[in-house]
Amino acid sequence: MENLKLNVNIAGVSFKNPIIAASGTFGFGVEYKEYIDLNHLGGISVTGLTLEPRKGNPPPRIAETPSGILNSVGLQNPGVDYFIDSILPKLKQYDTNIIANINGNTLDEYCHMATRLQQIDIDMLELNLSCPNVKQGGVSFGTDPEMVYSITKAVKEHSHQPLIVKLTPNVTDITEIAIAAQKGGGDAISLVNTFLGMAIDVKTRRPVLGNITGGLSGPAIKPLALRMVWQVSRAVEIPIIGMGGIMTGEDVVEFLLAGATAVSIGTANLVTPDSMVKILYDFKTYMHNNKVSSIDELIGGLIVKMPT
């Protein structure tokens, strides 16, 4: 298992393996350091950052649904400055790529975030156009191709690091959004963020979540996510980071075959803190058992006979 080629390149950034922690599910990484060796990860996309500290949504913020979870955290975070001053130095002690997931309520805020991070030692920016939780935020940007184009373009002008555009799946045609992100200058695309959903407690006749609606993630969304990754991979040239319900090494293989260059793991981190190490191990076992010596053989390797 030692000679496997696992490293991938995304927009000029080299990842030692394709496993990246998904934003919002892995804190700032350091919370997990007693459970998992952060040096083993390809990268960490940190909790969604905003310009100012943000309290987030009222509890309860999580509901369990069959094979999935709904969350309505609402981007609780200590703000980008606190991240830079107090958290990043701790995270830099580890040998893994750091991705800053940036969020804003206005185009200006997104640009401000990118500017603030220009001189900071992080590997990539991830533009979250998709968080469905925050009232005036995310959803309006990520569902309109024009908006996606202009915001990507504007943020790209303000950023020094390669830019990943993270898409919301709550749209009719994911490919037109992906194309807009590419046209705007996005260096890579990540998808999917959570699907908007809700859960109701029939005893109390109330929504389970304090925010009424929330984002669905976990194995329940995997087929949807996989389909979208496949569609997007056929529509754009830039590399894709695929995610949505990945719990096993074989799930990783599926996303790579569908066209992703790397994957993110989200909900699995909530289930068990050392999930990513286990998933990476299983992925390597798959490669070994199937005589796949390089990850490049898997990326976009889906064998399809297109219906005529």
Next chain:
Amino acid sequence: MSRHIAEVVENIEIACKIYKMTIISNQVAQSAYPGQFIHISIPHDESLLLRRPISINRVNRNNNQVDIIYQVVGKGTKILSGLEKGAELDILGPLGKGFWIPKGTKKIYIVGGGCGVAPVRFIGERWDYLDITSFLGFRGKPWAYQIDEFERFSRKVFVSSDDGTIGYKGSIISLLDKHLSVENPDLVMACGPVPMIQALQKTVLKYDIPCQISLEERMGCGVGGCLVCSCAIGSKDKWDYKKVCTDGPVFWSEEVILDGESETKC
């Protein structure tokens, strides 16, 4: 603080829909202290993704046995109740910041309501050198448990029930109020359903007695990474969401802001 497999040695119904499970866990038995919890992965049903947080009721450091007490309320606890001796559980723990004894504390009151009686027992087991008086509230006799265990370390145990089938009829907090009006303990330590906690907050404020309370909130990771377990901590004008899993579950009573809409089950 680790993830490991624990073996079930006993799992019995000790009151109406309330089970006591004994597991073997060297890590939990050796390092846990009162107020901490374990985060249990539910076996047999992969569609139940999330772990269930359950407080530690008692540990035995000699044979590494750990007791937990849980009420069957939904799918996860139902599956737990069906586990037999020899079953294996994937657990994380001990987790959380539990109760603590400030310097100079001699006399404490322990208050537990419903499922909240289970975690506060560990206080009396661990800190039995203190002068302890216990106040236990139950829905009624069929739901009452472990009163005799509290009698072993308490100077006196007061019991109440909603329907009067055991102990004093009425709320355990009104009973507590009567005692606080004539005697001042150094500290009150409590766990119970939200309405009980809200009544308790008012009572301890009235008599100006320091009080630690253990909170419940729906959890994800249990280790501080996902921010889903927030509760409002601070004062009315200046508060923040803190994490019940790692900043708590135990907080000072005067800092906890409850909106009353939260889950109440026991």
